[in-house]
Amino acid sequence: MNWEIEIKAWVDDPGALRKQIERLGARSTGRYDKQDEYYRISPSGKARDEGREFRLRVDGSRATVTFKDKSIRDGLEMNREGEFRVDDPGVFREFIQRMGARLRIRKRKRGEAFAYGRVLLELSEVEGLGHFIELESVFHEHTRIDDPAFIQKTEVELFSLLKELGISRDRVESRPYTQMLREVLEAGES
Template sequence: MPSNVEIKAIVHNLCHLTKRAKELSGSDGTVIRQQDTFFQIPAGRLKLRDFQDGRGQLIFYERPDREGPKLSNYSISSTDDPQGLINVLTDALGQVGQVKKERTLYMVGQTRVHVDSVDGLGDFMELEVVMKEHQSTEEGVAIANQLMLDLGVKKEDLIEGAYMDLLHKNKQNGHAS
């Protein structure tokens, strides 16, 4: 199963982060609009990512819900009928909820730097160090930590869990979007 080391952090200064990501990647990034629909499963997470252009991906992943760099194992399958698959999976499993975001992707070495604007939550940064076949988790964590420094991300800005968790937490605390 493929894996990556990933971190997620809240963004307080979007202009600074975007400027640093552009410098480090040597590009203006790629804008991707996504709607993720999460489904009820007993362990891990299952989501259908709809790219809003007729393409989608069914993604299963497992990772600990904690702050800082963490190993994530995942499986991905592409689809040309994301809405049809959402309907079938909703009927079969039930939905947990949906996350809508506009993501700008920057590639820095083997790391996917995502600058995300999430509906109902705000701005976030996610790093995914895509692990090479024989690379250790420790190497991935070291790359993530260095990139955090390079981007100016502080440890106190790190968050745990998924955007879906944050949306549910906001809803429970009466901060519905």
């Protein structure tokens, strides 16, 4: 398991931002098309149970399951994250449904990833929402992530990079994509 600290922000002009990322000297690590399914297992089977949520991500021929312990403060997201690969997503879906998991929402995110020092940048279009930039630092699970000075240093690095890219702090989005997608779905139903 690893820790990640990240921020995401709305993007108005992805083409211009991509040029800014290149001017910064970030190296493209490739394009992606992440198709995510979020599942929840509720102990009593009731939808309102807290339960446990996890994600099945299919990106090309690679399928990965991810579960997180997540906290968000002022747009800064801190996650303890576990992942493992799945050879056959169809068989995995059948297995988790037999275990009581229910599909909660789907998300599709397409874009390009860039490496800049120890920061991963993803310039993405999230289907149904729009364009975003995500800045993420990943740390080994033994990192003292509970040290306020460490978190503050990482926060300053990420927000400084966001500013270098010409994105103001008021463009930072605190809500998880899944929450925003649910809000869009609910607004369409009313």
